[in-house]
Amino acid sequence: METDKQQKDKQQLYTDKFFESGHWLLKIRQVLIATIGWLAVIIPIVITVLAFWASFDPRVPHLWAYHEGIYEIKFIGIILIFAWVMTLIFAVSMTIIQNRKRDRIVEQWPTFNPINQKERKKTIDDFIDKRFGPKEFRENVRSYTVKPEQNLETHQIQELYAKKDLDDVD
Structure with missing residues (x-):
């Protein structure tokens, strides 16, 4: 069990009034702002996915059906897939190069005497x-x-x- 001196010697590095007891207005305000922020992210994504999905499936409600928008979503998808493939090629090739270098140099002899x-x-x-x-x-x-x-x-x-x-x- 800690003594009073040990407890006094501990340094509190940070405080957060949100997790302390009380401060209800602060908690309500921060939860409200966080909820609005998440909705601002989630709602556009859901609308975009539903609109794209609706262009292929007539059972999904059409929120908007602008052909330019669908075309742009497809174009961005192609760009993202291309970027993912390039990243994958780079990561795999660098892994192979580093493993071969390690096998040739590091494991042949120690780096110290x-x-x-x-x-x-x-x-x-x-x-x-x-x-x-x-x-x-x-x-x-x-x-x-x-x-x-x-x-x-x-x-x-x-x-x-x-x-x-x-x-x-x-």
Whole structure:
């Protein structure tokens, strides 16, 4: 069970009055606006689909039957199908290319030198132990303040590897 101090220490990242108790006018207004927004999307789609469907099936009520509108719906459908086919061709071809590249390059040899890997780990562990204290201390301390002189330089780890000739990047 959390103590009062732990509850006070938690930071509320955001609030939303819609989900709080009360605020009924806000809830009614936002639900009304969301409903109107969805209707503004759904109604034109339903009308368009029904009109297109009615041009093929006389049992469907004719909301409008302008031949130009039906022609445009067919034209947009053809454009969308063409775009979908082009996207499918691109996605499949890029997948094939990347899989072949992975098979040729990545799986033939590792991207790092496995012989140097243990030595790199030992080198970085020694460096961190010397700079920040033993591992047991670092893992069990409750709070630790890094002194300004303990901050790492931009390329200090790379330079450490280069000095011990463990730099895999040539």
